[in-house]
Amino acid sequence: MLLPGLLLLLLLLLAGTRWVWGQWKLWKLRLPPLAPGFLHFLQPNLPIHLFGLAQKLGPIYRIRLGLQDVVVLNSNKTIEEAFIQKWVDFAGRPQILAGKMDFDLSMGDYSLTWKAHKKLSRSALVLGMRDSMEPLVEQLTQEFCERMRAQAGASVAIHKEFSLLTCSIISCLTFGDKQDSTLLNATHNCVQDLLEAWNHWSIQILEIIPFLRFFPNPGLWKLKQFQESRDHIVMQQLKRHKDSLVAGQWKDMIDYMLQGVEKQRDARDPGQLHERHVHMSVVDLFVGGTETTAATLSWAVAFLLHHPEIQKRLQEELDLKLGPSSQLLYKNRMQLPLLMATIAEVLRLRPAVPLALPHRATRASSISGYDIPKDTIIIPNIQGANLDEMVWELPSKFWPDRFLESGKSPRIPTFGCGARVCLGEPLAWLELFVVLARLLQTFTLLPPPDGTLPSLQPLPYTGINLLIPPFQVRLQPRNLTPQDQGQKSSTG
Numbered sequence: 001m002l003l004p005g006l007l008l009l010l011l012l013l014l015a016g017t018r019w020v021w022g023q024w025k026l027w028k029l030r031l032p033p034l035a036p037g038f039l040h041f042l043q044p045n046l047p048i049h050l051f052g053l054a055q056k057l058g059p060i061y062r063i064r065l066g067l068q069d070v071v072v073l074n075s076n077k078t079i080e081e082a083f084i085q086k087w088v089d090f091a092g093r094p095q096i097l098a099g100k101m102d103f104d105l106s107m108g109d110y111s112l113t114w115k116a117h118k119k120l121s122r123s124a125l126v127l128g129m130r131d132s133m134e135p136l137v138e139q140l141t142q143e144f145c146e147r148m149r150a151q152a153g154a155s156v157a158i159h160k161e162f163s164l165l166t167c168s169i170i171s172c173l174t175f176g177d178k179q180d181s182t183l184l185n186a187t188h189n190c191v192q193d194l195l196e197a198w199n200h201w202s203i204q205i206l207e208i209i210p211f212l213r214f215f216p217n218p219g220l221w222k223l224k225q226f227q228e229s230r231d232h233i234v235m236q237q238l239k240r241h242k243d244s245l246v247a248g249q250w251k252d253m254i255d256y257m258l259q260g261v262e263k264q265r266d267a268r269d270p271g272q273l274h275e276r277h278v279h280m281s282v283v284d285l286f287v288g289g290t291e292t293t294a295a296t297l298s299w300a301v302a303f304l305l306h307h308p309e310i311q312k313r314l315q316e317e318l319d320l321k322l323g324p325s326s327q328l329l330y331k332n333r334m335q336l337p338l339l340m341a342t343i344a345e346v347l348r349l350r351p352a353v354p355l356a357l358p359h360r361a362t363r364a365s366s367i368s369g370y371d372i373p374k375d376t377i378i379i380p381n382i383q384g385a386n387l388d389e390m391v392w393e394l395p396s397k398f399w400p401d402r403f404l405e406s407g408k409s410p411r412i413p414t415f416g417c418g419a420r421v422c423l424g425e426p427l428a429w430l431e432l433f434v435v436l437a438r439l440l441q442t443f444t445l446l447p448p449p450d451g452t453l454p455s456l457q458p459l460p461y462t463g464i465n466l467l468i469p470p471f472q473v474r475l476q477p478r479n480l481t482p483q484d485q486g487q488k489s490s491t492g
Contacts, residue, residue: 090365
């Protein structure tokens with residue numbers, strides 16, 4: 001017991017000395033105001049708590065995270081200044097995240113290799129899958145609607161269904177196998193396990209008190225086990241793809257990225273990529289793109305259950321612009337302005353990732369006239385920015401029509417912006433558009449028989465994603481067939 005105690009004391013002394021030295025160097029700078037207190041990150045609804053501090057301290061301020069100060073941005077203006085106008089200054093990641101993340105796209109630090117990695121991954125999604133992505137999303141959504149039609153009149157736990165759908169879309173885009181249900185279930189379960197483990201307090205506290213990593217932590221062991229399972233699934237797929245790879249041809253994103261790595265190696269590119277980069281791109285797509293889109297779809301359904309008048313207007317818009325068998329093309333999305341406005345409003349009110357991953361200042365800079373020293377950690381409060389009364393009229397109200405007024409719809413930073421903009425943003429918008437259009441075209445969304453409406457208050461925020469409380473919905477088919485009518489009668 002004596003040795004661990006001495007080690008802990010030594011670590012505390014070193015950390016304290018480092019903190020005092022840092023404060024001495026910063027005393028001449030004009031820093032953002034410091035919020036009093038040390039326990040901000042223990043708040044149950046952290047993004048809203050941070051936004052509340054902005055009402056007193058302004059849109060940019062500092063809070064204490066363990067023994068260091070972190071700058072929080074709570075407005076569109078400060079976020080755009082940092083990550084669009086001065087993106088080079090704030091494109092880094094904190095060392096606590098980036099230290100062992102050399103191959104990670106979302107958490108890796110900014111470098112030539114990271115830029116090449118981001119370019120290859122985005123090209124694989126936007127260019128490599130350009131011709132097949134939309135037909136694939138449409139096909140899987142149609143199959144989803146057919147499965148839901150088979151449950152006509154019954155109450156459905158819709159979030160789980162959305163989660164399986166979004167996971168199957170990413171699985172097909174990356175792995176290329178539309179028929180392997182065993183692989184899909186294994187991947188989906190693995191993603192759920194990873195997110196649950198990552199959101200646990202025993203993992204989140206490591207970001208506040210890093211030296212706890214050196215002590216036994218069952219939560220961390222469990223997370224590492226899930227990561228090993230994740231890596232096993234991805235490595236099997238990489239091996240399968242390498243064995244069948246044909247130069248100049250690709251059927252999915254893994255094929256495209258593997259060939260991109262080979263071309264870069266032959267060209268001796270300074271931002272050298274390896275197979276491990278392909279591996280982590282796949283991981284980022286699954287972990288970052290399954291539950292985020294599923295949660296947004298679930299929030300959309302929840303809001304429409306509370307606002308049946310908007311659901312009716314959406315169905316009227318779809319019926320006017322699309323016949324029952326009309327082709328739904330994303331390039332023509334502005335023909336459905338209310339649908340696009342509804343998606344934007346859901347993303348504004350309930351961003352799936354309300355606090356974007358922390359950034360690091362790669363050099364000394366400034367935001368809103370305040371000095372930002374090199375290596376300062378910056379946290380964009382996306383949910384706070386989306387509730388800014390200086391930008392949005394009645395910011396807490398679900399009001400899609402705000403986006404229909406020309407020239408009065410500021411950009412919502414839900415997917416981030418600048419160099420660190422979300423890789424999957426184009427796919428997420430496509431999924432939200434196709435799934436909601438087909439869902440509302442096929443069904444009327446109704447509460448369960450007892451009339452219970454879903455809660456619009458998120459679960460306590462403990463990790464990365466803004467979680468929606470579980471709820472059920474009845475999907476009543478429109479233009480009921482005799483078979484559907486019989487099913488409806490039998491279910492009461």
